Amino acid sequence: MLRIAVPNKGMLAQTANAMLIEAGYRGRRNDRELVALDPENEVEFFYIRPRDIATYVGEGVLDIGITGRDMLLDSQSKAHEVRALDFGDSTFRFAARPGAFNTVSDLEGKRIATSYTGLLARYFEDAGISAELIKLDGAVESAIQLGVADAVADVVSTGNTLRQAGLEIFGPVILDSTAILISTPEKVDAAATLIKRLEGVLVAQKYSIMDYDIPADRLDAAIALTPGFQSPTVSQLHDKEWCAVRSLVPIRDLNRVMDDLSGVGARAILVTALQAARM
Numbered sequence: 636m637l638r639i640a641v642p643n644k645g646m647l648a649q650t651a652n653a654m655l656i657e658a659g660y661r662g663r664r665n666d667r668e669l670v671a672l673d674p675e676n677e678v679e680f681f682y683i684r685p686r687d688i689a690t691y692v693g694e695g696v697l698d699i700g701i702t703g704r705d706m707l708l709d710s711q712s713k714a715h716e717v718r719a720l721d722f723g724d725s726t727f728r729f730a731a732r733p734g735a736f737n738t739v740s741d742l743e744g745k746r747i748a749t750s751y752t753g754l755l756a757r758y759f760e761d762a763g764i765s766a767e768l769i770k771l772d773g774a775v776e777s778a779i780q781l782g783v784a785d786a787v788a789d790v791v792s793t794g795n796t797l798r799q800a801g802l803e804i805f806g807p808v809i810l811d812s813t814a815i816l817i818s819t820p821e822k823v824d825a826a827a828t829l830i831k832r833l834e835g836v837l838v839a840q841k842y843s844i845m846d847y848d849i850p851a852d853r854l855d856a857a858i859a860l861t862p863g864f865q866s867p868t869v870s871q872l873h874d875k876e877w878c879a880v881r882s883l884v885p886i887r888d889l890n891r892v893m894d895d896l897s898g899v900g901a902r903a904i905l906v907t908a909l910q911a912a913r914m
């Protein structure tokens with residue numbers, strides 16, 4: 636029985652659960668559920684705080700989990716990143732009152748509030764800066780106004796929270812974070828089916844099926860525009876001067892590819908949504 640750690644609340648919880656349902660798993664029935672058995676798929680789900688997931692997976696108690704890259708790196712866990720999951724994107728940045736600091740070296744000897752002291756301590760160590768870290772649980776942006784810190788290091792997505800707190804980003808990007816699958820080398824093979832299923836969900840979210848007809852003498856030009864994953868399917872039409880092509884195309888490129896295909900002589904270009912995929 637595979638044991639999977641899923642965020643029980645916070646920014647990743649809903650999408651993580653929706654993705655698991657999309658991958659054919661049972662999903663969480665209500666937001667008080669902490670453990671759920673999915674006997675059909677031979678897995679057990681544990682709904683845990685996203686910050687604690689790396690600890691359970693790193694200890695080998697749970698086999699695989701979904702958390703944020705920033706949270707994995709903040710922990711002392713032995714778990715590693717298996718793959719990114721294409722949601723929960725954020726950056727981890729320094730911020731302070733406008734004009735207070737220009738570069739990260741200005742933070743020497745200053746007080747920095749953060750919920751990510753592990754990650755930040757390592758960053759300062761690598762940068763050769765010694766600063767005092769003030770560990771807070773959340774709403775870190777208030778720490779400057781309340782006088783406990785000179786700067787903060789926190790998760791930034793839209794930047795609205797910082798703006799409302801009257802703060803400005805400065806210095807380099809500390810980390811680009813996203814939701815990830817984590818595991819340990821001993822457990823990752825047992826999770827192969829889950830990983831494949833989630834990869835299929837990501838492909839189905841990002842690609843559509845494109846079909847079109849193309850004169851046989853322009854096939855190479857058309858295939859260069861729609862190379863697909865492995866290689867496109869090409870079949871002959873009843874009229875032997877024409878071919879039919881089927882390929883996967885990234886959704887964000889659909890209209891450009893249709894314009895370009897049309898430009899090289901393709902006709903009857905049809906796009907169909909992908910419901911599920913296993914690559």
Ligand SMILES: Nc1ncnc2c1ncn2[C@@H]1O[C@H](COP(=O)(O)OP(=O)(O)OP(=O)(O)O)[C@@H](O)[C@H]1O
Binds near residue numbers: 644703
């Ligand atoms: N506004 C956001 N946009 C995108 N991702 C975010 C945002 N806030 C947090 N995250 C990401 O979501 C993951 C979990 O953070 P989250 O804020 O849900 O947990 P938490 O701070 O421990 O919990 P809570 O905020 O409920 O106390 C982290 O990897 C973080 O980078």
Ligand SMILES: O=P(O)(O)OC[C@H]1O[C@H](OP(=O)(O)OP(=O)(O)O)[C@H](O)[C@@H]1O
Binds near residue numbers: 646773774797
């Ligand atoms: O750039 P934005 O789009 O404004 O998002 C960033 C904010 O989102 C998170 O807060 P959360 O709601 O998780 O509260 P927390 O600070 O208590 O973790 C994060 O800690 C920032 O405060």
Ligand SMILES: [Mg+2]
Binds near residue numbers: 645
């Ligand atoms: Mg948070």
